[in-house]
Amino acid sequence: MDNALMLKVREGDLDKMGLLFERYHRELFGFLYHMSGQPDGSEDMVQTVFYRMLKYRHTFTGEGSFRAWMYHLARNVLADFRQKHKRSAQQYDLANYAEKIAGGLAADEALHKEQELAALREALASLSPDYREVLVLSRFQELKYEEIARVLGTTEGAVKVRVHRAMQELKKFFFSIEQ
Amino acid sequence: MNCENVKEQLPEWLNEQLPAAERAVLDDHLAGCPDCRQELNATRQLWQRLENIPTPEMRPEVRTQFYAMLGTFKAEETARQRSRWTALVHRLLPWWKPQAALRLAYSLLLVAVGVAAGYGLQYWQMPPLAYKQQIDTLSAQVVEMRQMMMLSLLENPSATERLRAVSFTKDITDVDGRIIDALLTTLNNDPNVNVRLVTLEALVELAGDARVREGLVQALTRQESPLVQVALADVMVQLQERKSIKPLRQLLRREDTNDLVKAKLAQTIRELS
Numbered sequence: 001m002d003n004a005l006m007l008k009v010r011e012g013d014l015d016k017m018g019l020l021f022e023r024y025h026r027e028l029f030g031f032l033y034h035m036s037g038q039p040d041g042s043e044d045m046v047q048t049v050f051y052r053m054l055k056y057r058h059t060f061t062g063e064g065s066f067r068a069w070m071y072h073l074a075r076n077v078l079a080d081f082r083q084k085h086k087r088s089a090q091q092y093d094l095a096n097y098a099e100k101i102a103g104g105l106a107a108d109e110a111l112h113k114e115q116e117l118a119a120l121r122e123a124l125a126s127l128s129p130d131y132r133e134v135l136v137l138s139r140f141q142e143l144k145y146e147e148i149a150r151v152l153g154t155t156e157g158a159v160k161v162r163v164h165r166a167m168q169e170l171k172k173f174f175f176s177i178e179q
Numbered sequence: 180m181n182c183e184n185v186k187e188q189l190p191e192w193l194n195e196q197l198p199a200a201e202r203a204v205l206d207d208h209l210a211g212c213p214d215c216r217q218e219l220n221a222t223r224q225l226w227q228r229l230e231n232i233p234t235p236e237m238r239p240e241v242r243t244q245f246y247a248m249l250g251t252f253k254a255e256e257t258a259r260q261r262s263r264w265t266a267l268v269h270r271l272l273p274w275w276k277p278q279a280a281l282r283l284a285y286s287l288l289l290v291a292v293g294v295a296a297g298y299g300l301q302y303w304q305m306p307p308l309a310y311k312q313q314i315d316t317l318s319a320q321v322v323e324m325r326q327m328m329m330l331s332l333l334e335n336p337s338a339t340e341r342l343r344a345v346s347f348t349k350d351i352t353d354v355d356g357r358i359i360d361a362l363l364t365t366l367n368n369d370p371n372v373n374v375r376l377v378t379l380e381a382l383v384e385l386a387g388d389a390r391v392r393e394g395l396v397q398a399l400t401r402q403e404s405p406l407v408q409v410a411l412a413d414v415m416v417q418l419q420e421r422k423s424i425k426p427l428r429q430l431l432r433r434e435d436t437n438d439l440v441k442a443k444l445a446q447t448i449r450e451l452s
Contacts, residue, residue, distance in 0.1 A: 010273060011270075012256075014249065014252065014253050014256065015249075015253075017249055018246065018249060021242075021245050021249075025237065025241070025242075025245070026234075026237070029234070029237050030234045033234055033235065034232070034234070039235050043237055043238065043241050046237070046241060046245075047241065047244055047245060047248060050245055050248070050249075051248055051252070054249070054252050055252075058269055058272045058273050061273065116228070117228075117231055117232060120225075120228055120229065120231070120232060121232060124229070124232070135229070138190075138194060139226065139229045139230070140229075140232075140234070144194075144196070145190065145191075145194070145196070159190075160187075160190040160191070163189075163190040163193070164186060164187070164189050164190055167189065167190075167193070167222050167225070167226065170225060171221060171222060171225055174225060
């Protein structure tokens with residue numbers, strides 16, 4: 001279905017890109033947001049990814065899924081973004097949450113949850129992009145390992161190993177932050 | 180099942196992609212291994228908590244911006260498609276595969292072979308270049324034969340034949356030194372007055388050549404026949420050959436020159452000087 005739409009775009013029916021935007025912009029934004037931690041930057045990147053889909057539409061062969069192709073382009077855009085903002089590359093945008101952690105009242109249930117969430121975010125942000133990527137793709141984007149392997153251009157086995165190591169790392173960071 | 184295997188199956192277990200049979204084996208192991216149980220539970224908890232990280236909403240402007248970008252892109256695209264080549268390339272690019280390249284090369288080869296065969300056949304049936312060369316050779320041979328024939332006819336004892344020979348010079352396009360020499364010799368030495376007159380006419384046609392003019396001037400003093408002398412004098416006027424004044428005066432002083440001719444010569448000298 002999505003492949004058929006994208007093939008139509010490739011053949012010159014550019015309006016069909018509107019349908020693909022409606023269907024995928026949230027998912028794409030989610031991926032870019034969890035990878036970069038920057039909502040504004042992610043909105044810009046969503047735009048860039050869709051622009052590149054139009055510009056390089058003839059590289060979509062229809063052999064793989066549209067989704068895999070989208071993530072492939074998104075990763076390139078993300079790499080460019082990281083290159084451009086190298087100084088703040090690893091800086092997850094935590095400004096909003098730092099205040100909340102700093103606030104006293106630890107006994108308050110809601111606040112405790114908020115703190116826990118902030119710790120989790122920070123742990124995720126501390127992961128290397130390679131580890132963060134497999135977690136975001138499998139946990140948030142709900143891609144199957146097989147699909148992730150296609151997006152990353154590797155084997156399913158390698159993806160599993162990476163997910164395992166990423167979870168180990170995440171655990172280590174999370175518990176060190178929480179304590 | 181040992182603890183290492185458990186760790187390997189962790190990703191599928193988290194994603195709930197583990198087949199039921201393997202899951203049963205895993206659960207079995209977990210029941211008897213508190214270490215693994217604790218580790219897996221911690222991991223699973225974390226995995227589940229990840230879901231709680233919210234994804235913010237995009238600002239609605241992003242949608243507006245997207246459609247604006249799409250509109251601009253479409254406008255640029257239609258502008259670009261005016262040059263039809265790009266459009267063609269874009270259309271053809273997705274079809275470009277190595278197998279297609281091979282097929283294309285093969286068909287181009289076939290076409291090339293066909294064209295080559297066609298040309299080959301044409302050359303074989305009627306080779307234009309060789310044909311033209313042959314014609315050139317033949318016409319050159321014909322010209323040469325004419326020259327030969329003319330030269331030999333000039334030696335002919337019959338005055339009629341010699342007349343014919345002189346008339347041939349009109350058909351010879353590029354007259355060479357041999358022919359000029361032969362004509363001048365005829366003009367000076369031919370016993371027949373008519374032949375000499377015709378020869379003179381033929382030489383006047385070739386007066387563009389310096390040798391011809393010189394020969395004509397020299398011929399003035401060698402002519403005995405009044406007719407030829409008068410004709411020569413006319414030619415000198417016609418060619419405005421000033422070098423002829425000296426031989427004309429010599430001829431005028433000669434005692435054996437006809438009186439009528441002398442009057443003509445005097446007039447010619449006046450006209451030239």
